[in-house]
Structure formats: structure tokens, C-alpha cells
Amino acid sequence: MAASLQVAMASLVPPSTSSPIGRRGRGRTVAGGGGGGGGGGVRCSAIGSKGSSSKLPLPPINPKDPFLSKLASVAAASPESLLDRPVSSDTPPYLDLFESPQLMATPAQVERSVSYNEHRPRRPPPDLPSLLLHGRIVYIGMPLVPAVTELVVAELMYLQWMDPKEPIYLYINSTGTTRDDGETVGMETEGFAIYDALMQLKNEIHTVAVGAAIGHACLLLASGSKGKRFMMPHAKAMIQQPRVPSSGLMPASDVLIRAKEVITNRDTLVKLLAKHTGNSIETVATVMRRPYYMDATKAQEFGAIDKILWRGQEKIMADAAPPEQWDKNAGIKVVD
Template sequence: MPLVPAVTELVVAQLMYLEWMNSKEPVYIYINSTGTARDDGEPVGMESEGFAIYDAMMRMKTEIHTLCIGAAAGHACLVLAAGKKGKRYMFPHAKDSIMPAMIQQPRIPSYGMMQASDVVIRAKEVVHNRNTLVRLLARHTGNPPEKIDKVMRGPFYMDSLKAKEFGVIDKILWRGQEKYMADMLSPEEWDKVAGVRRPDIM
């Protein structure tokens, strides 16, 4: 889903809960989101939604692994890039017909007729959000801010190979890398490690 308030609240709550359950075990974030906009680019959420998830990730002591399984556009691309270095992944063909990771400029929803002063305030907000997004993407991709700023002048689409080259991810989960996924604990084993008892055996 796009990053709307209901999604943000759920993701942040889950991150906090997982850290509380066991801060020594990694948290896996599976991403399939168009960010704060729909597929057609129409804004549906405020940029603060993406920043809220990012801030929650950064405050956690838990190691965070990210995996793009569909799309990662806009702020969802930031979430993907913000995973632990070396633990950021993408499926090779995450989404048919369009590139799975995309960097784009922040936008805000239309609020109809507004006073001129309100338009100026919102324009300043968009510029501030854009500059913040540039700075954070530069930090996590290793690219200079000038390069991020340049590619954000229009939608910048990346397939898995380009995303790896650009520094958004570290590895593509090709065939043969199933061993990494196989090493992950099963849901039952996770529950056992975390001390959670299933309702049917209580």
C-alpha cells in the first residue's frame, strides 16, 4: 500500500514491538509500496509518513534487513536504502513492466482553493522535504547530494541491477541465494525464541 497514516502507524508499532520482543534478532522489512503516492503519481499521503518510518528504523538498536518484493518508490525507496548495509535486497523481477525502485520529488496533496500565503507555506514545505530526502538518500546510497538532486528532477526508475549500482541495495536475490532465506527461522521457531506461546497450545 502507499504510505498513508494507517500504514505508518502499523509499521512503526510493529517495529517497536519486535524490538521490545527481542532486540538481538534482526527485523525483516518486506517492501511493496508506491511511497506517498499512487501508481499514477497522485499524492495520497504526506511526506511525514515516510520520514516517520525512517526515524523509527534509525532509533532501533535492532539490525534491520530490507527486501523489495514489488515496488519501492519515493519514500519507500528511502526505507529500502535505510536497511543495514550488506542486508538490503531486491528480487530480480520485483514488478512486471515497470522498474521496482524509483526516486522522485516529494509532493503534497491538493487542498483545492487556498490563500496565496498558504500556497507559499506549502511550497516551502515541499522544498524542505525534498532537501531532507536528498540528504538521507545520499547518506544511505553513498552518492553525493548533487547526484541525488539531479536524478530527482524527474522520476528516476531503477531495475534491480541499477538499484544495486546506485547503492540502494546490496544484493539481488537470484536463484542460488535461497540458502540465505533458508537460514531464516520458521515462524514457529521465531515464536519459540521470542517466548510467544501459540493460542492452540496454551
């Protein structure tokens, strides 16, 4: 197939004007075409050449191959579009023949062969982050370790470059810079790096807590655009003080330096949470003395989110009667 494709491509490309064959062969047909020739200004082409006595047969083309089928149809209809191609083009060769080429991966299309349960994918399946990225969704489903921070920041920068006006959806299910048992797995700067990237974006940020938003993950949840911070009904949020990483056999002076850095990170975290939740610094510092867990309702009261994503909640709340109507229906008279 590769050899036949090379023969077909060779017949489509015009001869170079710098070679002796290109200067002397303008009045000839391709080898195998007989002794007759066209005019002096006609290029050598076996496709669509009206003056040639015989045409070079095209190699067999797989009808299920969309690119080769499109290329063959264009070559048969208007060969000049392939022969008179510009020298410098902004698109890859022949890709501009398609009206809307798909540059991103799509789910694998599988064709079933004759044998039982044998599949041949036409294209490689995409990875899950690429599919979510196509929907402008960034998903944080792990603790904030350096590899997660690198991927999330890169995705945020890419989505802003693609369209600085469309919103970005940040789904959060993370225990922050610690594991669920409280052991530190990442530096506090990992959470601050994602936070700073969010603050630099021009896009509107929609944050959604789908499982747990603990520590710095809760800060990312609260740092979304006002009115666009959501939480699932059974998700949990928790804020706590940063923890000192394992000191091991460090000297006492080094342990003291690390402890001072943790205190600095704690004060920064308190200030940022107070800024995005609307509470005072003293209030946030007080509740952060010990781990402070919040369900969806408590997180909304604390100011970490704006709305609980409960399907049908809007209709139920709209149908609910106000307290005054309840009192009136119950026969209760309100005394001023």
C-alpha cells in the same frame, strides 16, 4: 457444560478461612460424602481425599479439550497443587500448568463433523500481520498513509521489545506517499516517521523490495543495515521529488507555505538518500529532477541495495570463470 465446570472448580478451591463454614467444616467431607470425616487439619476436597468415605463424581469432560483434560489430570494426580495455590501469581489462573503455553494465535485447527462439509474451528484464525509478526516480518504493501505508518511503527517497537538482538525483516511493496498514478495520498512525514523508527532500533534491519519501492519507500529500502538490503530480480525502485498536495481553494499565501514545506522535504530526502546510497548530494539531486526508475541491477549500482535475491545466483556466479580464463580458453593473448 458451564454448570458442571463450575461444580468441578468449586470442589478444587479451598474454603475461605474467614467464613464460619470454613472454620467449622474442616473435619467434614463435601455434601453427599456421608457422616465420616478426616482429621482436623485436612481440607475439604472430593479429589484425592483418602479419608473421605465417598468421592464427589467429576462431571463429564470433553476429551478433546486440552485445557480441561490437563486440569483434570493434575487434579486427580496431585490435588494439592490446585488447592494450595499462591494468593498472588504472575500468570493467569491454571495457565502455569502447561510447560510452554502458546500465547500467540496459531492457524485454526478444524475438526470435521458428521454432516457433509461442516466445520467447527477450535480457535479463531489469526490475522495475516500477526502470523508475519511471529516470524519477525514487517510487510509494507500499501502507500504510506497514516494507518499504515501507525501499524508499522507499532510492529517495529514490539519486535524490539520482544528481542533487541534478533534481526527484523522489512518487506516493501509500496508506492510511497503517492499512488501509482502520482496522486498524493499521504504527507511526507509518514515516510520520515517510519525512517526515524528504523534508525532508533537496536536490531539489525533487513530490507527486501518485493514489488515496487517508490519515493519514500525507496528511502526505507536503502536505510537497511549495510549488506542486508535486498531486492527481488524483477522489482522496481524509483526516486522522485515530493509533490504538493492538492491546494483546492486555498489562498495564494497558503499555497506558497505548502510549496516551501515541500522544498524542505525534498532537500531532506536528498540528504538521506545520499547518506545511505553513498552518492553525493549533487548526484542524487540531479537524478531526482525527474522520476528516476531503477531495476534490480541499476539499484545495486546506485547503492540502494546490496544484493539481488535470485535463487541459485551464488552457485551460478561461483561456477562462472573469470574474464582471464575466458580469454585463455578462447586462445586470446593479452598484450601488456
